Amino acid sequence: xxxxxxxxxxxxxxxxxxxxxxxxxxxxVAAPTDLDSHAARVDAFRTRLAAAEGHxxxxxxEAQAAAVLSEVVSQARAKRIAVSDAPLxxxxxxxxxxxxxxxxxxxxxxxxxxxxxxxxxxxxxxxxTLVLETHSERNRLVSLLPPLHVALLHADAILATLGDALAxxxxxxxxxxxxxxxxxxxxxRTADIELKLVVGVHGPRELTVxxxxxRTRENxx
Amino acid sequence: xxxxxPERFGENARAALGDEVLRGALRKATGLFGRQRGAAxxxxxxxxxxxxxxxxxKAEALASLDVQLERFEERATAxxxxxxxxxDATEACEQVKAIAERLGRPTIVKSKSMATEEIRLNEHLExxxxxxxxxxxxxxxxxxxxxxxxHIIAPAIHKTKRQVGELFAEKLGIPRSEDExxxxxxxxxALRHSFATAELGITGANFAIAxxxxxxxxxxxGNIRLATSMPRVLVALVGIEKVIPRLCDLQVFxxxxxxxxxxxxxxxxxxxxxxPRAGSGDEGPEEMIVILLDNGxxxxxxxxxxxxxxxxxxxxxxxxxxxVYRQIGGHAYGSVYAGPIGSVITPGLQGLEKTAELPFAxxxxxxxxxxxxxxxxxxxLLTRLxxxxxxxxxxxxxxxxxxxxxxxxxxxxxxxxxxxxxxxWTLSMRVARLAQRAGLDRLLPPARAWxxxxxxxxxxxxxxxxxxxxxxxxxx
Ligand code: SF4
Numbered sequence: 261x262x263x264x265x266x267x268x269x270x271x272x273x274x275x276x277x278x279x280x281x282x283x284x285x286x287x288x289v290a291a292p293t294d295l296d297s298h299a300a301r302v303d304a305f306r307t308r309l310a311a312a313e314g315h316x317x318x319x320x321x322e323a324q325a326a327a328v329l330s331e332v333v334s335q336a337r338a339k340r341i342a343v344s345d346a347p348l349x350x351x352x353x354x355x356x357x358x359x360x361x362x363x364x365x366x367x368x369x370x371x372x373x374x375x376x377x378x379x380x381x382x383x384x385x386x387x388x389t390l391v392l393e394t395h396s397e398r399n400r401l402v403s404l405l406p407p408l409h410v411a412l413l414h415a416d417a418i419l420a421t422l423g424d425a426l427a428x429x430x431x432x433x434x435x436x437x438x439x440x441x442x443x444x445x446x447x448x449r450t451a452d453i454e455l456k457l458v459v460g461v462h463g464p465r466e467l468t469v470x471x472x473x474x475r476t477r478e479n480x481x
Numbered sequence: 482x483x484x485x486x487p488e489r490f491g492e493n494a495r496a497a498l499g500d501e502v503l504r505g506a507l508r509k510a511t512g513l514f515g516r517q518r519g520a521a522x523x524x525x526x527x528x529x530x531x532x533x534x535x536x537x538x539k540a541e542a543l544a545s546l547d548v549q550l551e552r553f554e555e556r557a558t559a560x561x562x563x564x565x566x567x568x569d570a571t572e573a574c575e576q577v578k579a580i581a582e583r584l585g586r587p588t589i590v591k592s593k594s595m596a597t598e599e600i601r602l603n604e605h606l607e608x609x610x611x612x613x614x615x616x617x618x619x620x621x622x623x624x625x626x627x628x629x630x631x632h633i634i635a636p637a638i639h640k641t642k643r644q645v646g647e648l649f650a651e652k653l654g655i656p657r658s659e660d661e662x663x664x665x666x667x668x669x670x671a672l673r674h675s676f677a678t679a680e681l682g683i684t685g686a687n688f689a690i691a692x693x694x695x696x697x698x699x700x701x702x703g704n705i706r707l708a709t710s711m712p713r714v715l716v717a718l719v720g721i722e723k724v725i726p727r728l729c730d731l732q733v734f735x736x737x738x739x740x741x742x743x744x745x746x747x748x749x750x751x752x753x754x755x756x757p758r759a760g761s762g763d764e765g766p767e768e769m770i771v772i773l774l775d776n777g778x779x780x781x782x783x784x785x786x787x788x789x790x791x792x793x794x795x796x797x798x799x800x801x802x803x804x805v806y807r808q809i810g811g812h813a814y815g816s817v818y819a820g821p822i823g824s825v826i827t828p829g830l831q832g833l834e835k836t837a838e839l840p841f842a843x844x845x846x847x848x849x850x851x852x853x854x855x856x857x858x859x860x861x862l863l864t865r866l867x868x869x870x871x872x873x874x875x876x877x878x879x880x881x882x883x884x885x886x887x888x889x890x891x892x893x894x895x896x897x898x899x900x901x902x903x904x905x906w907t908l909s910m911r912v913a914r915l916a917q918r919a920g921l922d923r924l925l926p927p928a929r930a931w932x933x934x935x936x937x938x939x940x941x942x943x944x945x946x947x948x949x950x951x952x953x954x955x956x957x
Contacts (some may be wrong), residue, residue: 263566266722267775271547272782278544308746364764370679387747400710400764404703423732430728430752435556435693437728439759440709443751450705452619452635453661454642455510461618461665462672463703463750 266469295420301385302473305418308388310448312457314467320477325470326352328378332468333359336408338375346397347381348412353377364398370396375403376464380413382428383469386421390469393429393438400440409464411444415473487815487827488789490604490838497809503631503639506808510638511801517744518798525740535737536856538730542691546782549691549724550773556694560756563770570600573774577602577683577716580770582609584714587680590672592698592705593617593636594685595795596718596774597819597833599830613683614675616704618668625652630768631811633797633819634742639810652811657924672704682712682766687794688734689724689771696771697731699738701748709754715766717754720774722782722791734794737854741796777830788867792855799849799859805842814839821859828866840866907946914940 261269295301309316319325329352333341342362343349353361362369370376378399382391390411392399403409419425432435448463450478459465483814486493489942495603522528522647540547554564564951567573581587589606591597591613603624606613615624619636623629626648630636637645642659650657655667684705686696696717698705709715725731739745757769781787800820816836824839840863849859868874871890899909917940 263568263572266568267566267773267779268547268550270775270779271550271721271782274779275544275547310748311814312749328766373671382897389747394764395759398762398764400706404706404710421732422735423729424727426732430693433692435559435755436692437753437755439560439754439756439763440765441755442706443747443753444749445747446749449488449701449749450618450665452617452637453624453640453645453664454506454511455635455638456642456661458662458665461669461702461704462616462707 270458275372280386290374295385298418298475299340300316301418301420302415302471304385305383305388305471307468308376308386309446310388312388314388314446314469316471318471318473318476320472320474322348322352322472325412325472327353328470329353330356332408332410332470333375336375336466338373338406340369340373340375342348342370342373342376342406344376344399344402346399346412347364348379349377349397352412364402367401370401370405373406375408375410376404376406377410377412378403380411381417382425383413383418383426384420384443385418387445388423389422389443391429392442392444394440396439400442403442403444404414406461407460407464408466408468409444409447409469410468412470414474415471451463484581486835487831487839487933488835488837490815490842492812493813493815494809494842497813500639502641503812504808506638506641507632510632510635511807514634514743514797515713518741518801519744520791521740521744525736529735532738532854532856535733535794535854536792538725538733539794539855542725543722543782543788545726546721546724549726550721552691553689553694553724554773556692557756557771558694560692561759562756563768565770565772567772567774567776569571569776572601572774573718573776574605575719576772578606578609578611580649580714580716581606581609581681584680586611587712587714588675588678588706589613589681589683590616590675590679590704591620591683591710592685592700593620594683594718595817596685597683598718600618600632600718600774600776602718614672616672616675617700617711618665618702618704621668622648622670625649629812630817633795633800633811637846640811676707676711679708679712680714682708682715684708684715684717686717686719686723686771687738688731689719690726690728690731691725693755695728695753698752698754699735699748700750700752701745703750706750706752709752710765713766714768714770715754715757716770716772718772720776720779734841735881736764738794738796741798741852741854747774752927778935781826781829784829787825787829789857789864790822790829790862792857793822793826794855795822796854798852798854801849802852804844804846804848809842821863822857825859825862825866828869833870837870840864840870861924872887907944910940910944 306316317328319328340360340362345366362373378388381393381396429441447459447467448461449459450461451457528710557564603613615621621733622637631639645664646657649667687699688697739748758765799822803820806820814823818826824842828836843863845860899905
């Protein structure tokens with residue numbers, strides 16, 4: 261008998277007489293309900309991202325985003341910058357001066373890059389989490405290998421809860437999720453040596469989110 | 482490996498109790514995780530509802546495990562994953578070895594996984610001449626040192642900064658340092674090299690999702706992201722009990738697991754991986770293999786009460802809460818699974834032959850049950866296993882029964898006879914008091930054996946009933 265048949269047979273024998281049950285109730289267990297408005301979601305996202313030691317820069321439009329991006333990059337003294345293949349990343353990095361852009365497919369270049377720039381498909385207000393899908397862009401290594409990850413996020417992409425994000429990555433539970441979906445909350449960290457927190461172990465030491473929120477302009481004095 | 486001897490629990494525990502560094506580190510780690518957990522749970526008014534929900538989802542998954550596994554296999558295969566099945570540790574190791582062999586002599590990067598430790602995959606691969614590199618910082622430290630993990634979340638907690646500094650100086654040829662940031666940077670550099678050249682990545686999984694044919698991996702360091710993105714071939718070793726029905730179920734477990742383990746709201750990274758790269762424009766492994774591992778799990782499933790232990794999501798909360806674990810740490814249990822849950826699943830997976838001492842390594846205080854995010858009734862399971870030991874039953878199937886401890890059975894029968902009659906009981910208490918005063922309890926052989934690891938409180942000079950009677954007489 262194959263291992264498959266054997267194991268399934270043992271499982272079936274073990275379950276004989278067991279009544280198969282459905283899990284009762286809705287999957288969304290008392291999720292935070294105070295995140296209904298856009299402003300509340302942006303606010304919660306800010307707070308949680310800060311708690312996870314991520315930085316946030318809010319800009320009103322893409323022009324401002326490009327300006328802030330160039331500041332962030334020069335402050336980090338990043339000369340080699342790894343970029344995903346998202347159109348927005350290409351657009352915002354076009355004006356960067358004195359830097360070398362490294363393509364996401366260039367393994368050796370990625371390993372030597374000092375900063376990585378990608379977009380973010382969704383974010384979660386409840387936890388300050390970024391959600392990156394691979395079918396939208398090549399973001400897997402750009403967001404991981406360099407010591408600084410700059411993530412571009414549209415305010416409309418901030419969802420309230422983890423449940424909303426899971427629904428968004430696989431609409432209708434149809435199995436249409438990206439081959440890889442990465443959830444990111446803050447920089448890479450470890451406490452494996454005497455429980456002392458150290459950021460930037462295998463992944464980025466710094467995470468900066470550029471939040472593009474046109475509503476900030478309307479609210480500006 | 483030096484520590485994997487559950488039959489030597491007593492010996493191991495005594496060694497641990499004599500290790501001041503270990504005990505200090507354990508106190509710090511379990512105390513810190515416990516406090517942080519408390520704070521993280523306190524901000525969740527819906528905590529109890531979440532636990533109930535998680536328990537229900539796991540119960541549902543286990544009660545329909547065959548269906549869930551078949552669905553997972555079907556969906557994963559449709560996504561381009563090769564799904565394999567392994568009856569036991571040897572089969573699983575052989576399968577991984579065959580993959581490594583096919584790749585020649587690949588650089589192998591591993592991320593922390595209880596399942597691979599359970600089947601002793603590293604030993605197996607090393608015997609065949611491969612050199613798998615652990616990439617979780619704590620795991621890597623103990624791999625360099627040739628040791629085993631002492632804590633599920635912080636595997637190298639028993640090592641001081643100085644020891645790590647000396648180890649790195651010796652093995653990596655770097656200047657000695659006692660700065661944790663410096664040491665972490667050194668590890669990053671060394672392991673980057675392994676990742677850059679890796680052709681085979683080996684991971685476990687926290688969850689397998691039947692509905693989508695995906696696996697989910699939870700971590701803080703980023704080494705799992707690297708191990709699942711950089712090598713050409715990815716192998717994930719997944720226990721059959723890890724499967725959950727739906728993707729949306731994850732929201733429950735993602736809220737519970739990090740909070741229970743370290744008190745984090747969420748760990749830095751979760752990777753949901755549903756297949757190999759989809760064409761040349763994509764990133765990630767060209768080939769992805771999931772090995773579904775039984776290795777005793779179907780026997781545990783067959784045991785109506787022990788089945789519950791398969792719901793464990795390996796958060797580590799019960800270890801941190803356990804007064805026994807807090808004193809002796811993970812090594813003493815002689816198994817990759819330590820603490821209260823380890824004392825249940827090690828006998829469950831291996832049988833009681835060599836593990837009979839483990840169910841007794843608990844004060845049954847119930848702290849583990851209080852913190853368990855899936856509400857596993859650990860004290861009840863430990864009590865049940867104790868009864869198995871005493872009565873010589875084997876949990877699950879296929880294990881040789883132990884010889885009953887006749888003396889223990891006789892003792893309980895005698896106790897029942899004494900306690901079921903008030904006169905006999907009162908008399909026996911007086912006799913016991915006198916016997917203890919005379920030091921007889923240290924002399925009788927069975928009592929002597931029992932007292933080796935325990936201290937008996939002295940009997941009160943007068944029993945409660947005697948005092949009550951006297952006070953009554955005095956008219957109080
Ligand atoms: S038994 Fe419960 S508390 Fe212990 S590790 Fe498993 S899930 Fe966590």
